[in-house]
Amino acid sequence: MDEPLGEDRVKLAGYFAGKCSGRKKTTHVMRPTRTTAAASLWTKKQEKNMSSVREHYATHLGPIYIWMAGGFDAAVKRGAAEMETINVLPIANSVAVDLGSGFGMHAVPLANRGFSVLAIDTCFELLDELRRRRNTLPIETIEDDLLVFRKHLTTEAQIVLCMGDTITHLSDFESVLQLISEVSEVLMTGGRFIITFRDYSLALTGEQRFIPVRSDDRRILTCFLEYADSYVTVHDILHEFDASGWHLRVGSYRKLRLAPDWICTALDSSGFDVRREPGMAGMVRLVATRVR
Ligand SMILES: C[S@@+](CC[C@H](N)C(=O)[O-])C[C@H]1O[C@@H](n2cnc3c(N)ncnc32)[C@H](O)[C@@H]1O
Numbered sequence: 001m002d003e004p005l006g007e008d009r010v011k012l013a014g015y016f017a018g019k020c021s022g023r024k025k026t027t028h029v030m031r032p033t034r035t036t037a038a039a040s041l042w043t044k045k046q047e048k049n050m051s052s053v054r055e056h057y058a059t060h061l062g063p064i065y066i067w068m069a070g071g072f073d074a075a076v077k078r079g080a081a082e083m084e085t086i087n088v089l090p091i092a093n094s095v096a097v098d099l100g101s102g103f104g105m106h107a108v109p110l111a112n113r114g115f116s117v118l119a120i121d122t123c124f125e126l127l128d129e130l131r132r133r134r135n136t137l138p139i140e141t142i143e144d145d146l147l148v149f150r151k152h153l154t155t156e157a158q159i160v161l162c163m164g165d166t167i168t169h170l171s172d173f174e175s176v177l178q179l180i181s182e183v184s185e186v187l188m189t190g191g192r193f194i195i196t197f198r199d200y201s202l203a204l205t206g207e208q209r210f211i212p213v214r215s216d217d218r219r220i221l222t223c224f225l226e227y228a229d230s231y232v233t234v235h236d237i238l239h240e241f242d243a244s245g246w247h248l249r250v251g252s253y254r255k256l257r258l259a260p261d262w263i264c265t266a267l268d269s270s271g272f273d274v275r276r277e278p279g280m281a282g283m284v285r286l287v288a289t290r291v292r
Contacts, residue, residue, distance in 0.1 A: 053169045056253040058124070058125065061236060062124075062125035064219070064221065064238070065103065065123075065125075075105040076104070076105050078280060079104075079106040080109035082106070082163075083106065083110060086194060088110065088115075088192070088194075091158060094114070094115050094158035094159070095117075095118065095159075096116070096117045096160070097118045097120065097159070098110065098119045098161045100146050100162060100163070100164070101121050102121060102164065103126045104119055104134065105163075107130065108139070112137065115138075116138040118142060119140065120143075120146050120152065121142075121146075122146075127141045127142075146162070146166070147175060147178065150186060156186055158188055158192075159191060159193075160192075161195075162196075164283075165196070167195055167256075168197050168257075169255060170256060173258075180263075180270050180272075181270050184271050188290070189292075191289070191290050192287055193272065193286075193290070194287050194288070195263070195286045196279040196283040196286075197284055198283055200256075203227040203232075204227070210222060210223070211224075211225070217241070219239065220239040221237070221238050222237045223236055223237070233252055233253070234255055237250050260284045260286070264276060271290055271291060273291045
């Protein structure tokens with residue numbers, strides 16, 4: 001198993017020591033403790049050794065993602081319930097940006113609530129599904145890296161979403177900081193950046209690392225998590241049944257072990273007031289309001 005750079009592993013211990021605060025204010029500017037050079041070397045190693053997230057979704061998860069989510073309608077219903085819980089309402093002709101939108105389980109409810117939605121994702125297949133299902137809703141789909149979302153935005157936004165553990169798909173901690181900073185620059189004052197993600201900061205051990213995701217009589221998806229210091233390798237183990245029997249395919253990619261406290265501190269440093277609460281399906285939800 002390929003580990004992150006040895007020297008960096010020590011530095012990363014401090015990297016997770018950010019203060020979390022919910023609403024508490026901090027005045028210091030948090031800086032990455034990795035050097036840029038080391039981070040870029042780590043990223044290159046990562047690219048070399050792993051199938052990229054884009055590739056993983058294109059070949060492995062994309063084609064079964066809606067099945068995995070329990071079907072389009074059920075997923076959109078859950079997304080709508082989440083938007084209702086957070087009470088996301090447009091001011092007037094407001095723009096919402098859904099980063100890593102997938103097939104639109106939040107983009108569709110946002111558009112139903114009156115937002116014009118920019119749905120950005122690198123997975124063609126999932127965006128195509130959204131295009132087929134959006135009907136006349138004002139949802140623009142963009143196949144691109146979420147880190148360059150600003151080039152597709154011509155006005156300020158009222159809401160930016162990064163839901164369903166998408167933020168952990170970024171390749172390094174610097175990218176997360178960059179994203180937070182750029183979102184704060186496009187949001188109107190009082191606008192909200194809503195993030196849901198899994199807290200991988202505490203490593204699961206032993207059998208806990210095998211997670212049954214979904215199954216029916218023709219398909220079984222199980223996840224196996226392999227922890228390194230700063231990331232977790234997710235192995236998506238897919239069994240599918242056809243006329244010749246069961247077939248196994250495994251695809252793997254990395255997710256960042258983002259600690260909720262660390263993201264809270266980064267948001268706070270970028271001018272957000274952060275509310276932290278339990279999200280759906282065991283995720284952490286951060287509702288960050290731009291206050292300065
Ligand atoms: C776990 S899914 C979540 C999808 C959706 N937000 C939801 O809650 O159902 C992660 C999504 O992020 C997309 N994604 C991952 N990294 C990305 C990146 N750097 N830029 C754009 N999309 C990305 C994937 O293609 C996938 O659709």
